[in-house]
Amino acid sequence: MDMSFGPVEALKDVSLAVRAGRVHTLLGENGAGKSTLMKILAGVYAPTRGRIFLHSAETAFSGPEDARRKGIAIVYQELSLANNLTVAENIYANHQPHRFGVVNRQQLMSDTRQLLKDLDIPIEGEALVSSLSMAQRQLVEIAKALSHPSQIVIMDEPTSSLSHSEVHVLFGVVERLKAQGKAVIYISHRMDEIMRISDEISVMRDGRLLRTLQKQDTTIDELIALMVGREMRDIYPRRRASPSREGTPLLEVRHLSSPGQFQGVDFSVHRGEVLGIFGLIGAGRSEVMKALFGLRRATGEIVIDGRPVQLRSPADAIAHEMAYVTENRKEEGLVLQHSVTRNINMVYFHHGGARFGLVDAAAETRMTQDALQRMHIKIVSPQQAVGDLSGGNQQKIVFSKWMGLKPRIFILDEPTRGIDEIYSAVRELAAAGTAVILVSSDLPEVLSMSDRLLVMREQRIVKELDTIGLSQEEVMSYATGALSA
Amino acid sequence: MIPSKPRLSSTATVSPAVSGATRRRSAGWVKQYGGILTGLLVLVALFWRLSPNFMVVGNLLNIVLQVSITAILAFGMTYVLLLGEIDLSVGATVALVGTAAALGLQHGIWLWIVIPLALLSGLALGAINGMLSSLLGIPSFIVTLATMGIFRGLAYIVSGGIPITVDNEHFVALGNGSLLSAPVPIWILLALLLANQFVLSKTVFGRKVYLAGGNREAALYSGVNVPGLKIIIFMLSGLMAGISGVLMTARLYSAQPNAGMGYELDAIAAAALGGTSLSGGYGTVTGTLVGALIIGVINNGMNLLSVPYFYQLIVKGLVILTAVCIDVQSKKYRS
Numbered sequence: 001m002d003m004s005f006g007p008v009e010a011l012k013d014v015s016l017a018v019r020a021g022r023v024h025t026l027l028g029e030n031g032a033g034k035s036t037l038m039k040i041l042a043g044v045y046a047p048t049r050g051r052i053f054l055h056s057a058e059t060a061f062s063g064p065e066d067a068r069r070k071g072i073a074i075v076y077q078e079l080s081l082a083n084n085l086t087v088a089e090n091i092y093a094n095h096q097p098h099r100f101g102v103v104n105r106q107q108l109m110s111d112t113r114q115l116l117k118d119l120d121i122p123i124e125g126e127a128l129v130s131s132l133s134m135a136q137r138q139l140v141e142i143a144k145a146l147s148h149p150s151q152i153v154i155m156d157e158p159t160s161s162l163s164h165s166e167v168h169v170l171f172g173v174v175e176r177l178k179a180q181g182k183a184v185i186y187i188s189h190r191m192d193e194i195m196r197i198s199d200e201i202s203v204m205r206d207g208r209l210l211r212t213l214q215k216q217d218t219t220i221d222e223l224i225a226l227m228v229g230r231e232m233r234d235i236y237p238r239r240r241a242s243p244s245r246e247g248t249p250l251l252e253v254r255h256l257s258s259p260g261q262f263q264g265v266d267f268s269v270h271r272g273e274v275l276g277i278f279g280l281i282g283a284g285r286s287e288v289m290k291a292l293f294g295l296r297r298a299t300g301e302i303v304i305d306g307r308p309v310q311l312r313s314p315a316d317a318i319a320h321e322m323a324y325v326t327e328n329r330k331e332e333g334l335v336l337q338h339s340v341t342r343n344i345n346m347v348y349f350h351h352g353g354a355r356f357g358l359v360d361a362a363a364e365t366r367m368t369q370d371a372l373q374r375m376h377i378k379i380v381s382p383q384q385a386v387g388d389l390s391g392g393n394q395q396k397i398v399f400s401k402w403m404g405l406k407p408r409i410f411i412l413d414e415p416t417r418g419i420d421e422i423y424s425a426v427r428e429l430a431a432a433g434t435a436v437i438l439v440s441s442d443l444p445e446v447l448s449m450s451d452r453l454l455v456m457r458e459q460r461i462v463k464e465l466d467t468i469g470l471s472q473e474e475v476m477s478y479a480t481g482a483l484s485a
Numbered sequence: 486m487i488p489s490k491p492r493l494s495s496t497a498t499v500s501p502a503v504s505g506a507t508r509r510r511s512a513g514w515v516k517q518y519g520g521i522l523t524g525l526l527v528l529v530a531l532f533w534r535l536s537p538n539f540m541v542v543g544n545l546l547n548i549v550l551q552v553s554i555t556a557i558l559a560f561g562m563t564y565v566l567l568l569g570e571i572d573l574s575v576g577a578t579v580a581l582v583g584t585a586a587a588l589g590l591q592h593g594i595w596l597w598i599v600i601p602l603a604l605l606s607g608l609a610l611g612a613i614n615g616m617l618s619s620l621l622g623i624p625s626f627i628v629t630l631a632t633m634g635i636f637r638g639l640a641y642i643v644s645g646g647i648p649i650t651v652d653n654e655h656f657v658a659l660g661n662g663s664l665l666s667a668p669v670p671i672w673i674l675l676a677l678l679l680a681n682q683f684v685l686s687k688t689v690f691g692r693k694v695y696l697a698g699g700n701r702e703a704a705l706y707s708g709v710n711v712p713g714l715k716i717i718i719f720m721l722s723g724l725m726a727g728i729s730g731v732l733m734t735a736r737l738y739s740a741q742p743n744a745g746m747g748y749e750l751d752a753i754a755a756a757a758l759g760g761t762s763l764s765g766g767y768g769t770v771t772g773t774l775v776g777a778l779i780i781g782v783i784n785n786g787m788n789l790l791s792v793p794y795f796y797q798l799i800v801k802g803l804v805i806l807t808a809v810c811i812d813v814q815s816k817k818y819r820s
Contacts (some may be wrong), residue, residue, distance in 0.1 A: 295706070314707065331702050334700065338699050342695070354689045
């Protein structure tokens with residue numbers, strides 16, 4: 001099957017066979033065509049060429065609703081929940097049990113309870129989605145997709161916002177679906193997960209499906225080699241020797257507290273250092289970062305270059321040459337209907353990039369070109385709306401918008417999700433003397449990227465570790481409380 | 486991963502193959518104003534054919550003159566809409582500032598003090614709207630719905646409910662004089678168009694307006710003081726309303742406490758016709774002017790054709806619906 005979007009050819013001659021009771025994983029770099037393929041199967045796009053067979057009978061989907069009726073459930077990478085409604089109302093959004101148009105609340109609640117129990121998802125049906133963490137929302141999303149009778153379940157990077165223990169819950173769900181004889185198509189690029197739950201693995205690259213392998217016949221090295229099309233390499237840029245931690249730290253945080261969010265947080269970061277902060281969802285990592293960036297009130301002291309500072313708003317933080325890449329790029333990082341150029345230059349002109357309050361068009365173009373080249377952002381035109389781009393490219397733009405300010409302190413909250421260009425840029429920034437705070441729930445990422453690691457658990461920093469020779473298991477033990485400091 | 490299919494109709498015209506900066510800019514220009522300008526030209530052609538008195542220099546200038554007050558109000562409204570807010574009090578502001586200015590003149594206050602004071606009071610009324618909404622967190626629709634009544638009531642009270650005549654000849658020249666054979670309000674309209682277009686497209690302030698209107702959270706995280714920005718936006722809307730109030734009083738040789746009744750809706754209609762998104766983040770004052778001109782052409786053309794007023798209302802409503810419908814369809818995939 002082929003798929004093309006005008007000048008961009010997204011899929012070329014892809015053939016995929018999925019069997020009942022099996023987990024078929026799709027593996028590939030960002031932009032390899034995995035999500036496009038899934039959207040075709042979910043009826044969102046029609047293929048330009050090619051055919052789809054369901055139980056050996058040729059079929060076609062007139063739209064997402066049609067695909068759903070034919071038994072295809074999809075869990076999207078991006079959340080599609082209504083925040084002001086309850087979990088139950090979201091799960092049964094468009095098929096709430098009713099009598100003469102009046103919702104049968106009791107049945108809605110009991111159906112929801114049953115569904116969540118079947119899937120072993122520990123969330124209350126009455127809870128408001130807005131009160132849930134990103135990870136819990138992802139689980140609700142899964143329950144929503146599975147509330148329809150389905151034969152094929154597609155999961156598009158479902159674990160990207162899940163912590164370790166929540167991944168367990170998810171894998172339990174996947175096993176259960178398999179046991180029920182459903183086919184699961186699983187998209188991910190986390191090797192350990194893939195090796196754990198897959199039966200078949202298909203590798204995609206540049207819109208082609210290269211090979212389908214049985215799990216037992218392959219190795220991680222082989223998969224990575226196929227995925228990147230180059231020799232096996234380290235996905236993370238090589239680390240230098242740890243930077244010197246002599247002298248005054250660039251940033252010092254003393255007894256930072258915010259009731260109900262985090263307590264007595266102390267740490268410091270030196271120039272050129274990458275400080276990792278690891279913790280499970282709900283440990284309070286993002287809340288600390290928001291307080292540092294002036295977005296949340298907190299008591300305690302923040303010291304930059306030996307001088308105590310007051311950070312009452314992001315503008316204050318930016319004035320102290322801080323930058324903050326947030327966890328939720330669509331909600332907090334981008335204006336989706338605005339152009340690539342506008343988004344890349346979002347902060348530059350507000351903070352020193354302008355003269356006499358005027359926008360310098362030449363500088364704007366230069367900034368854009370720099371960012372596009374440096375981060376390998378794939379676009380049709382700089383005037384293109386950012387909402388049209390892939391998640392990876394959007395993430396690169398959120399990152400790029402801060403680069404023009406040449407920040408001294410760079411906070412990255414779950415920034416990378418496997419994007420090489422961001423890893424290299426972080427390394428370069430650190431080499432040039434920027435202090436980087438990297439918040440991540442991806443253990444391999446945070447271990448390979450950081451010079452030093454703080455582990456947060458239950459609103460506190462519980463351990464500081466040197467990352468050289470540190471094992472994932474050790475970090476996880478502190479994060480889960482199995483080991484205490 | 487990839488732009489969805491329908492969007493390509495808009496992006497295909499600016500593929501890298503035609504990457505000349507000027508061509509790209511003109512393509513963007515056509516995309517932005519093409520539809521609305523075509524609509525205006527079709528209406529002009531229609532009335533030209535239907536009425537011999539339409540395509541006459543005098544009449545065309547008259548259309549622009551009649552449109553100028555709504556258009557200036559609509560410039561202010563464009564800022565407000567760009568931020569995803571709404572200002573229902575502008576019509577009442579026109580009346581209040583107009584009566585205040587007329588009273589000042591009647592009491593013999595010097596013209597060059599009255600006019601700045603009038604504009605300042607426009608700014609102040611806008612600031613009240615902005616602060617109530619921004620600092621107390623009341624939706625601007627509610628705030629300005631309330632102040633619409635308050636400002637109108639004040640206009641009736643200060644004027645005693647009757648028109649206040651103005652005989653200062655310099656003042657009335659603002660509304661009725663000519664400069665280089667075009668009425669003065671047209672020049673003022675043009676100057677304000679250029680100024681506002683410049684502010685929105687070339688200044689950092691303008692960028693902040695689009696950014697905060699496009700995504701409030703992203704603007705906050707980028708260090709934009711969104712509540713402060715909102716106050717300034719409402720002050721600009723108040724200022725534009727103040728200018729309109731002065732012009733209107735000058736043009737009518739008197740201030741009427743019931744002046745500008747319903748103008749807020751004309752201003753919103755002009756901005757919406759001109760392609761400004763009511764949810765914020767998208768639109769230009771140039772588009773707004775074209776929108777106002779469309780409304781003016783329809784009014785004028787139908788008057789020349791002696792279409793009864795009741796029918797005019799219906800036609801105007803239908804044209805607005807059609808135009809915005811076309812605009813929404815063509816931009817459907819932008820957001």
